[in-house]
Amino acid sequence: MQYLLQDAGFILIVDDNPTNLSVLSQALKSAGFTIRIAEDGESAISLVSRKPPALILLDIQMPGISGFEVCQQLKSNPLTQNIPIIFMTALADTESKIKGLSLGAVDYIAKPFEQEEVIARVRIHLQLKLLNNQLEQQVKERTETLEKAQLQIVQQEKMSMLGQLVAGVAHEINNPIGCICGNMNPIKEYITDITQILQVCQENESYLPDNVRNTIASCDLEFIIEDLPKLLNSIKLSTERIKGISISLRNFARADTSAKVAVDLHEGIDGTLLILGHRIKASSQRPDIEIIKQYNQLPKVECYPGQINQVFMNILANAIDAIDENWQHNKLDNNSLTIKINTEISNYQYVTIRITDNGMGMSEVVQNRVFEQFFTTKPMGQGTGLGLAIAYQIIVEKHNGKLAVNSTPGQGTEFVITLPI
Numbered sequence: 239m240q241y242l243l244q245d246a247g248f249i250l251i252v253d254d255n256p257t258n259l260s261v262l263s264q265a266l267k268s269a270g271f272t273i274r275i276a277e278d279g280e281s282a283i284s285l286v287s288r289k290p291p292a293l294i295l296l297d298i299q300m301p302g303i304s305g306f307e308v309c310q311q312l313k314s315n316p317l318t319q320n321i322p323i324i325f326m327t328a329l330a331d332t333e334s335k336i337k338g339l340s341l342g343a344v345d346y347i348a349k350p351f352e353q354e355e356v357i358a359r360v361r362i363h364l365q366l367k368l369l370n371n372q373l374e375q376q377v378k379e380r381t382e383t384l385e386k387a388q389l390q391i392v393q394q395e396k397m398s399m400l401g402q403l404v405a406g407v408a409h410e411i412n413n414p415i416g417c418i419c420g421n422m423n424p425i426k427e428y429i430t431d432i433t434q435i436l437q438v439c440q441e442n443e444s445y446l447p448d449n450v451r452n453t454i455a456s457c458d459l460e461f462i463i464e465d466l467p468k469l470l471n472s473i474k475l476s477t478e479r480i481k482g483i484s485i486s487l488r489n490f491a492r493a494d495t496s497a498k499v500a501v502d503l504h505e506g507i508d509g510t511l512l513i514l515g516h517r518i519k520a521s522s523q524r525p526d527i528e529i530i531k532q533y534n535q536l537p538k539v540e541c542y543p544g545q546i547n548q549v550f551m552n553i554l555a556n557a558i559d560a561i562d563e564n565w566q567h568n569k570l571d572n573n574s575l576t577i578k579i580n581t582e583i584s585n586y587q588y589v590t591i592r593i594t595d596n597g598m599g600m601s602e603v604v605q606n607r608v609f610e611q612f613f614t615t616k617p618m619g620q621g622t623g624l625g626l627a628i629a630y631q632i633i634v635e636k637h638n639g640k641l642a643v644n645s646t647p648g649q650g651t652e653f654v655i656t657l658p659i
């Protein structure tokens with residue numbers, strides 16, 4: 239413990255009496271402590287502000303400002319308030335003791351003092367301070383760990399809820415779509431048959447009874463026969479699109495795996511864009527956002543696909559927010575609204591995904607803080623300040639990747655995700 243205590247720093251002795259100073263200094267030095275001295279209150283305060291000591295032995299009655307005042311000033315400054323102060327004085331009355339302790343001193347030594355006692359008390363208080371520092375450090379570390387764990391729980395919960403919702407929707411539309419797709423071919427065959435019958439009727443119109451001929455004449459049969467296959471075709475294309483959406487939704491939902499798997503990142507980006515589709519399309523507030531995909535060939539990447547999708551989701555949602563905000567304030571009509579997504583391999587070792595928007599951009603101050611937990615510039619209820627903190631944790635800690643931001647205020651922002659292959 240002696241080693242640790244000496245390590246804690248120096249001890250400042252403040253006393254106007256040279257004899258006291260030298261006796262105390264000698265005693266503490268021979269006990270292994272490093273000593274500095276001040277002969278009045280003002281120089282003590284200026285010395286402390288330059289280099290804070292581990293502990294202060296403070297005389298009360300001195301010319302100039304008193305020990306009580308020195309104590310008060312040090313305790314009111316956040317930088318010096320935690321330095322332990324022990325008063326030393328000939329004033330042995332209870333009132334002075336109480337005053338000293340109520341000002342925040344940790345202890346009180348009456349003059350004339352026993353050297354052994356002073357050394358013992360100094361040791362105890364240094365030790366207490368050290369233990370206190372260690373405790374504070376531990377609390378800080380545990381709070382950080384807890385906050386990280388909490389973020390992970392929030393993130394997992396959010397993703398698994400979204401996954402369940404998406405899986406539910408995909409499941410619900412699957413049956414009716416299956417029914418429509420399955421009936422498409424028989425309908426086509428039936429319609430071909432019926433069309434044939436109608437054509438025969440048309441060719442032999444003169445043999446038909448009047449009422450049948452009149453009914454045929456009253457509807458534009460030729461047009462119907464020509465238009466019906468076109469309608470059927472476009473219904474078929476639409477149902478196939480819905481089927482594709484349903485498959486993407488199921489892939490997105492299934493991405494919530496507990497082990498790493500090799501996946502096609504483009505599928506993840508496309509699934510995420512699909513889910514954000516309603517926010518990308520034009521609204522009463524602004525026109526469509528154009529998504530420019532510059533996909534290069536990528537190998538499958540080992541990852542937790544659900545988490546990676548969440549990163550895409552958080553970054554893309556922010557890009558849409560930034561474009562919305564920019565449009566609301568600037569409405570530049572010659573400026574189309576775009577989100578560019580570029581993917582490529584670098585050095586055969588990494589996959590790089592760049593997501594670039596031409597939204598409002600951000601200042602350097604904001605850029606430096608975007609990955610901080612709870613940092614948001616959005617109004618209450620709209621921003622949580624968790625999106626990018628979660629993204630950072632997923633990319634950097636879970637996948638050993640990198641997440642960087644480049645931005646120019648008023649012009650736009652680029653997020654660069656790098657993942658090892």
Ligand SMILES: Nc1ncnc2c1ncn2[C@@H]1O[C@H](COP(=O)(O)OP(=O)(O)O)[C@@H](O)[C@H]1O
Binds near residue numbers: 614622
């Ligand atoms: N594409 C972007 N353009 C401009 N600012 C952005 C962009 N992405 C993030 N930001 C800034 O980073 C902040 C933190 O983002 P995020 O962690 O997702 O939290 P939130 O979106 O809830 O505010 C945002 O409030 C915004 O100021």
Ligand SMILES: [Mg+2]
Binds near residue numbers: 555
């Ligand atoms: Mg966000």
